[in-house]
Amino acid sequence: MRNLIRPELLVEDVFSTCIGQVRNKELKKRLELCLDDVLEASDRFANLATISQLYTFQDHLCENNKVTIDEMKDIYTGRMASKKSRGRVYYDKLMSSPFNFTCPLCGQRKVSQLDHVLPKAVYPSLVVTPDNLIPSCPECNKKKLDAIATSSAEETLHPYFDDLGSERFLFASISGREPANIKFFIHSPPDWSDQKSTRLEYHFKFYELNTLYCIHAIDEIAGQAAFWDDLEVDELKEELKKQAKSRIKNNPNSWQSAFYAGMAEDEWFCDKGYNELLYKT
Ligand SMILES: [Zn+2]
Structure with a gap:
């Protein structure tokens, strides 16, 4: 997107x-x-x-x-x-x-x-x-x-015409309850029209972006886990916040921005919960 x-x-x-x-x-x-x-x-x-x-x-x-x-x-x-x-x-x-x-x-x-x-x-x-x-x-x-929309709500976003702006609309949350999982979701800026928000939601579902981003997020956890294991909970939170800040500056709506910002907020994740996401896959 x-x-x-x-x-x-x-x-x-x-x-x-x-x-x-x-x-x-x-x-x-x-x-x-x-x-x-x-x-x-x-x-x-x-x-x-x-x-x-x-x-x-x-x-x-x-x-x-x-x-x-x-x-x-x-x-x-x-x-x-x-x-x-x-x-x-x-x-x-x-x-x-x-x-x-x-x-x-x-x-x-x-x-x-x-x-x-x-x-x-x-x-x-x-x-x-x-x-x-x-x-x-x-x-x-x-x-x-050859998919053809039958209403405006079914029109996926057009990269030349639909201005996505610079505000965040992609977020990630985590559930530590069995089965532990990551979820990416859309939360449109409040000043967006209903039509634009609906189309963004449709685009996100149509291209199955939650699944795509979750796969990459698990890869990211696998690559970082050994480093994170050496950090205390508060240290990891700070590390994830720094990563989120840098990535949001580069692209506020990349899956990496959503992932790092979402994980930095989650106590369970930062208290070694991320390892359960690896064991699950
Ligand atoms: Zn693509």
């Missing part, structure tokens, strides 16, 4: 470059006739993304039989994603935007492909629209697949 700077690429440039390679003159002519529709769809996409209403987007490009959905999908697959294509320069530009190649959807794994926010199998006019293409990791892309 990280913001990305919205790409400055023009859809007109991307689309024209991609279809510039088409050798079949008849197909090329039909694709050129789609440009106005593609530009209009791109503008409409941006307007709807700004107000969290992408689920209302309608795509009529292929209804007039100028082009087929498969022909439009091939513009992306064969002429933008393909390493030998002219459009690949735009693909690479979009892929290089996340800090440290980190997936903006989960904030943890590494990006390896572009994800269509509105899937290309259903929205042919948006196959190469930069605003519709988000760099993502394979797991997030697989979860998304």
